Amino acid sequence: MLIALPDGSRREIAGDIARIEDILKQLCINPEEVIVAKNGRIVSEEETAGGSDELKIVRFVHGG
Amino acid sequence: MLSDAEKKRYSRQIRLFGEDGQERLLRTSVFIAGAGGLGSVISLYMAAAGFGKIRIVDCDTVELSNLNRQILHGNADVGRAKAKSAYESLTGINPEIEVEALVETISEENIDQLLQGCDIIMDAMDNFPVRYLLNRAALQRKIPLFHGAISGYQGQATTIIPGKTACLACIFPRAPPASVFPALGSTCGVIGSIQVTEAVKYVTGAGKLLENRLLFWDGLNGCLDEMACERNSACRECSDGEY
Numbered sequence: 001m002l003i004a005l006p007d008g009s010r011r012e013i014a015g016d017i018a019r020i021e022d023i024l025k026q027l028c029i030n031p032e033e034v035i036v037a038k039n040g041r042i043v044s045e046e047e048t049a050g051g052s053d054e055l056k057i058v059r060f061v062h063g064g
Numbered sequence: 065m066l067s068d069a070e071k072k073r074y075s076r077q078i079r080l081f082g083e084d085g086q087e088r089l090l091r092t093s094v095f096i097a098g099a100g101g102l103g104s105v106i107s108l109y110m111a112a113a114g115f116g117k118i119r120i121v122d123c124d125t126v127e128l129s130n131l132n133r134q135i136l137h138g139n140a141d142v143g144r145a146k147a148k149s150a151y152e153s154l155t156g157i158n159p160e161i162e163v164e165a166l167v168e169t170i171s172e173e174n175i176d177q178l179l180q181g182c183d184i185i186m187d188a189m190d191n192f193p194v195r196y197l198l199n200r201a202a203l204q205r206k207i208p209l210f211h212g213a214i215s216g217y218q219g220q221a222t223t224i225i226p227g228k229t230a231c232l233a234c235i236f237p238r239a240p241p242a243s244v245f246p247a248l249g250s251t252c253g254v255i256g257s258i259q260v261t262e263a264v265k266y267v268t269g270a271g272k273l274l275e276n277r278l279l280f281w282d283g284l285n286g287c288l289d290e291m292a293c294e295r296n297s298a299c300r301e302c303s304d305g306e307y
């Protein structure tokens with residue numbers, strides 16, 4: 001599974017299908033600060049990802 | 065019918081969407097939540113474009129540290145209510161539209177009254193709790209909400225059409241932790257301009273809106289990106305079948 005991280009770097013992670021919540025935990029990313037797209041589509045952290053999925057993790061902002 | 069002065073004032077954009085499009089803008093009543101960084105850009109461009117009625121709301125006074133980005137306000141406005149200087153800037157740019165600038169804190173109690181008569185909502189807030197109020201009000205009234213937010217070099221925008229697209233709570237089910245955010249005027253310029261462009265397209269019926277698409281601007285790397293989103297069937301705000 002290919003993961004694009006909020007800092008712009010990319011990381012390849014091998015392993016079984018996991019909940020996105022757990023993947024974020026493993027990457028030490030606070031789920032409250034990011035949204036995650038699986039194969040280009042925003043998904044909730046309850047969803048799972050793995051195999052050939054591509055995850056993109058983006059830090060969203062709240063200022064105005 | 066447009067007056068001769070209006071035909072002249074708006075001539076360059078009438079080339080884009082015709083006198084009919086301009087008349088639509090002039091008939092549109094806009095609610096702008098906030099007169100800060102995003103609210104400055106949004107309200108100035110909307111006033112200049114001839115959105116006929118603008119109601120802008122902010123509870124703060126102008127501080128020196130606002131002036132790097134909040135171009136509605138000038139040096140002489142420090143210490144004055146933002147709504148006051150907003151009124152002067154907007155009517156100064158376009159005295160032919162109706163501007164209402166209110167010193168109010170948007171809350172659950174007053175949002176219904178504040179939105180009375182408004183056709184569209186522009187999100188220029190600096191926090192998610194109030195954004196969720198705007199989102200709920202947009203759903204209840206079935207009027208669009210043009211979302212934007214910034215921090216530093218980064219920003220995001222999307223267009224929420226009740227009954228058609230994901231709502232704000234579908235996309236962002238949880239508010240991010242509150243924090244003091246760095247702010248650059250030109251980032252407000254990028255995101256606020258995108259929001260106004262969306263509103264112009266919505267009103268004139270042109271182009272393809274940012275519906276179910278969350279647009280990201282990364283100014284530091286000069287990148288625009290987007291993610292697809294969809295209505296969440298378990299969304300706390302829009303999934304009860306009412307919308």
Ligand SMILES: [Zn+2]
Pocket residue numbers: 230231232233234235295296299300301302303
């Ligand atoms: Zn929703």
